[in-house]
Amino acid sequence: MSNKFLLLLSFALLLVVTACVEDEDPIIENEEELITSVTLTLFPNGPQETVTFGFSDPDGDGGAAPSFSTTGTLQANASYRGMVSFGSPEGSIDAEILAEGEEHQIFYQVSSGLDMTVTYNDVDAQNQPLGLNVNVTTGVAGTGSLTVTLLHEPNKAAGATIGNPAPAGGSTDAEVTFPVSIQ
DSSP states (O other): OHHHHHHHHHHHHHHHHHHHSOOSSOOOOOOOOOOOEEEEEEEESSSSOOEEEEEEOTTOSSSSOOEEEEESOBOTTOEEEEEEEEEETTEEOHHHHHHTGGGEEEEEEEOTTOOEEEEEOOBOTTSOBOOSEEEEEEOSSEEEEEEEEEEESOOTTSOOBTTBOGGGOOEEEEEEEEEEEEO
16 A cells, blocks of 8 residues: 555655756747838739838837838829738748738728729739738829728738728738828
């Protein structure tokens, strides 16, 4: 009986000791990226020139004011293939957004009065819209704005549309409003 008792006591002691040992590999949460740049490049489907909208805020929120740039001119009644790119102090995070496509969605809100249509041209692994690649069609000349919003963990089945991210919920990783002129 004493050998059985010692064996059981040793086993119980072993369980208590191993239960108290701290895990040597702490769980590292996937921290949100600090997004400091957004670039939307529109490639023409015709003789127009490439148009690039840029946003840069190297020091993040606060500090120096962000800068905006536009190269090229959007033409009326034209179509473009668009690509958006997001950057952090460490570099581009586009590959991460693509790899974690089910956890991200990009929205494009066109201001009223601006004759522009944006449609998705890519999907995630679940065949849901992603938004790194889009198609853009312009109508008549005018001015307005285009807001690009990157959401983290949206509910893609909630009825959100490319121009209305509100039903998707999630958290905003980046939101930039570009001034737009169609000539």
